[in-house]
Amino acid sequence: MQKNKPKNTLKSESTNSKTTTSGKSAFSKKYSKLLADLAFDFQSLNWVKENFYFIIFIFGVGLIYIANSHFAEKQTRKMEALSNEIKELKSEAMTINAQLCRMKKQSELSKNLESKGIQALKDIPYKVVKETRNPKRTFQKELE
Numbered sequence: 128m129q130k131n132k133p134k135n136t137l138k139s140e141s142t143n144s145k146t147t148t149s150g151k152s153a154f155s156k157k158y159s160k161l162l163a164d165l166a167f168d169f170q171s172l173n174w175v176k177e178n179f180y181f182i183i184f185i186f187g188v189g190l191i192y193i194a195n196s197h198f199a200e201k202q203t204r205k206m207e208a209l210s211n212e213i214k215e216l217k218s219e220a221m222t223i224n225a226q227l228c229r230m231k232k233q234s235e236l237s238k239n240l241e242s243k244g245i246q247a248l249k250d251i252p253y254k255v256v257k258e259t260r261n262p263k264r265t266f267q268k269e270l271e
Contacts (some may be wrong), residue, residue, distance in 0.1 A: 229235060237247050
């Protein structure tokens with residue numbers, strides 16, 4: 128009964144002068160089982176050699192694709208964190224603005240000033256006007 132012979136055997140098998148009675152060389156007998164176990168043939172090796180740069184290119188594109196997806200996920204997480212922070216700061220600004228508007232009311236101002244001993248005016252405020260002199264003229268008159 129014959130054993131399954133691998134599809135592609137070594138080319139040197141027919142040219143090798145050291146053949147045994149079964150027609151296989153010593154090298155071929157030794158490595159045919161190994162090649163059959165690995166399901167490896169020399170045509171696939173030639174294909175890899177011919178397309179080596181294409182395989183490297185595909186590998187590089189795959190690495191870039193993976194790196195880009197990781198970078199995009201990282202940026203998305205950062206944007207989400209910043210969005211949450213903006214929402215918190217907006218709500219804080221609105222509460223501070225509301226407190227400030229409440230503190231500007233005249234009733235709140237009078238309460239705060241009474242605690243410090245300052246009372247509100249009962250009379251109408253009036254404007255104090257000061258007469259101004261031209262400093263250049265007075266200086267010239269002094270020199271004369």
